[in-house]
Amino acid sequence: MRILASLLLVFVSLSAHAEGFISRLLHHPVQGGVAVVPLITAHAPKVRFNNKPVLVINEDNKRWIAIVGIPLTAKAGQHSLEVDGKKVSFQVEHKNYTEQRITLKNKQYVNPDNSNQARIEREFAQQMKAYDTFSPRQPSNLYFDMPVNARLSSPFGLRRFFNGEERAPHSGLDLAAPHGTAVKAPAAGKVILTGNLFFNGNTVFVDHGQGLISMFCHLSQINVKVGDEIPRQGVLGKVGATGRATGPHLHWNVSLNAVRVDPAIFIGKFQR
Structure with a gap:
């Protein structure tokens, strides 16, 4: 169990390290916010959300990410991007506004x-x-x-x-x-x-x-x-x-x- 726990900690640490500065800065997937979605691809993909093209960058020359604007009217829960014709899901969280x-x-x-x-x-x-x-x-x-x-x-x-x-x-x-x-x-x-x-x-x-x-x-x-x-x-x-x-x-x-x-x-x- 200790070995398994140690491996899990290493995995979590590596996952956090894999996130670049832009991901940490911009990823606030709330209504009216921004979702940074990692893309498993070796090339610059074509990404769309709600039938609109989406900003895509190669973060730190390590991975492609989609930077997605989320409408204030979006429902909390699962949403999908179209990435080179395939669906990639991400979650939107609720946010209260005064x-x-x-x-x-x-x-x-x-x-x-x-x-x-x-x-x-x-x-x-x-x-x-x-x-x-x-x-x-x-x-x-x-x-x-x-x-x-x-x-x-x-x-x-x-x-x-x-x-x-x-x-x-x-x-x-x-x-x-x-x-x-x-x-x-x-x-x-x-x-x-x-x-x-x-x-x-x-x-x-x-x-x-x-x-x-x-x-x-x-x-x-x-x-x-x-x-x-x-x-x-x-x-x-x-x-x-x-x-x-x-x-x-x-x-x-x-x-x-x-x-x-x-x-x-x-x-x-x-x-x-």
């Missing part, structure tokens, strides 16, 4: 009229197209830099109530930086969408590669244009309070396989 109640003076941001609703629908389609971008480039880094050095204010996933009416959950992370603070790219990428959007205000989308997309909202100024290649820590704009914002801050979204996930995971600040 509420946030906000009072807005401009009631159009709660119940927009017909003209604003048409604009919202048009802009929503543009954003969904941007989130669906899947370029072959490898992300420059998966341990992200902070886009601004500021306190984390409103976390991801909050159930939000505007003037007492429930709306979509908070799909990003708010950083309480002062007006005019430079906003920097947390990883290198290509600018794929910019504009002044109804809810988001001045907004920039950056494609980091393989379906990993960042969105930066409520900017006072945009310093880039569509098609620009921006380096890691390159300035893309300045913090503001445009759109549906009650004060200056940066709202930062991270999307994987067209699913919004908790940005705190990518900066090592995830809280279970």
